Amino acid sequence: MTTTPAQTTPIIGLEGLSRDFQRPPVLAERLLALLGRKALPPVLRAVTDVDLAVRRGEVLGLVGESGCGKSTLGRMVSGILPPTQGRVTFDGQAVPTLTGRDKLGYVLGVQMIFQDPYASLNPRQKVGDIIAEPLRVHGMATSRREVIERVDTALAEVGLDPSYKERYPHQFSGGQRQRIGIARAFIVNPRFLVCDEPIAALDVSIQAQVINLFMDLRDKYELTYLFISHDLSVVRHIADRVAIMYLGRLVEIAPAADLFAQPAHPYTRALLAEIPSVKRRRRKFQPVRGELPSPLNPPPGCTFHPRCPFAIARCREERPVLRDIAPRRQSACHLSDQI
Numbered sequence: 001m002t003t004t005p006a007q008t009t010p011i012i013g014l015e016g017l018s019r020d021f022q023r024p025p026v027l028a029e030r031l032l033a034l035l036g037r038k039a040l041p042p043v044l045r046a047v048t049d050v051d052l053a054v055r056r057g058e059v060l061g062l063v064g065e066s067g068c069g070k071s072t073l074g075r076m077v078s079g080i081l082p083p084t085q086g087r088v089t090f091d092g093q094a095v096p097t098l099t100g101r102d103k104l105g106y107v108l109g110v111q112m113i114f115q116d117p118y119a120s121l122n123p124r125q126k127v128g129d130i131i132a133e134p135l136r137v138h139g140m141a142t143s144r145r146e147v148i149e150r151v152d153t154a155l156a157e158v159g160l161d162p163s164y165k166e167r168y169p170h171q172f173s174g175g176q177r178q179r180i181g182i183a184r185a186f187i188v189n190p191r192f193l194v195c196d197e198p199i200a201a202l203d204v205s206i207q208a209q210v211i212n213l214f215m216d217l218r219d220k221y222e223l224t225y226l227f228i229s230h231d232l233s234v235v236r237h238i239a240d241r242v243a244i245m246y247l248g249r250l251v252e253i254a255p256a257a258d259l260f261a262q263p264a265h266p267y268t269r270a271l272l273a274e275i276p277s278v279k280r281r282r283r284k285f286q287p288v289r290g291e292l293p294s295p296l297n298p299p300p301g302c303t304f305h306p307r308c309p310f311a312i313a314r315c316r317e318e319r320p321v322l323r324d325i326a327p328r329r330q331s332a333c334h335l336s337d338q339i
């Protein structure tokens with residue numbers, strides 16, 4: 001079978017994507033600035049130089065410890081946060097250059113599902129109004145009747161009774177609230193979902209149900225997911241491919257089966273060694289010995305070197321680049337050079 005360029009163009013492409021944050025100045029810094037002494041707060045680089053192509057129909061898991069930049073990356077993909085450097089492409093076109101229908105295609109086509117469904121639902125709005133909001137914002141429904149029909153369909157799609165549209169968010173369980181969040185994203189017929197830890201706040205007993213809902217919707221509508229999690233055991237169930245992030249950079253990308261069978265990067269190996277078994281499953285697992293360094297002051301060379309059991313002298317000086325180590329596999333480690 002031959003593939004056309006349209007089939008091979010990634011639905012989402014990230015090219016040299018970086019994002020800096022400048023934290024607000026503390027009192028001492030403001031006083032020094034008033035005295036004319038340089039006292040700008042340091043810049044924190046949350047995401048650094050990420051290149052990634054997400055293919056149509058795949059579930060790409062993005063995994064890393066708390067604070068490594070996963071949500072910042074997800075927010076840039078979904079257009080909520082502009083990058084400091086680099087660009088996001090949608091169907092091969094740079095997002096900032098999109099206009100008219102193409103721009104709307106991206107704005108509606110890429111939706112985000114958040115970790116805490118309660119925080120992202122307005123407690124004073126009825127569920128029906130919450131789900132209908134994107135239709136109103138984008139002028140996508142011609143009549144009140146159409147709005148109601150589409151809300152009912154979206155609720156049924158996520159396994160909730162259409163009569164629930166008259167209720168308020170506090171009347172629902174965590175799992176049901178996450179379904180409401182999914183319905184709100186779904187009402188605009190998205191093609192790509194950024195799921196930012198969508199089950200992390202749910203009871204373990206509910207997590208599998210919500211994962212199954214994501215997978216059913218993906219099969220039915222040929223969706224593509226960027227599925228963010230700090231927990232490899234969750235990603236193992238659903239991802240086709242996995243990207244591992246450490247201190248703002250991608251350090252390994254591999255098909256899920258290969259990554260779990262034979263992790264290449266020492267950080268991935270450490271994460272895998274820490275996957276909790278079903279019996280001793282902890283809500284927040286403590287991966288990898290040693291502290292995650294501050295992104296305000298990243299270590300030189302390979303940023304993983306202070307925690308890496310395999311570090312050699314070169315690791316303290318030279319940063320390894322993410323490069324091909326096998327078909328469809330990339331890793332950023334000096335040891336891969338020796339294979």
Ligand SMILES: Nc1ncnc2c1ncn2[C@@H]1O[C@H](COP(=O)(O)OP(=O)(O)OP(=O)(O)O)[C@@H](O)[C@H]1O
Pocket residue numbers: 021022023044045046064065066067068069070071072073230295
């Ligand atoms: N708006 C902001 N202003 C300043 N710093 C920020 C901002 N958003 C994120 N950061 C910092 O950027 C870094 C990456 O944060 P981010 O939320 O992307 O990490 P994460 O991997 O999603 O973490 P978690 O697993 O805890 O959700 C952190 O050091 C965080 O403190």
Ligand code: SF4
Pocket residue numbers: 265266267302303304305306308309310311312315320332333334335
């Ligand atoms: S480059 Fe060196 S420190 Fe970094 S992961 Fe590889 S062996 Fe460890």
Ligand SMILES: [Mg+2]
Pocket residue numbers: 070071072196
């Ligand atoms: Mg996050």
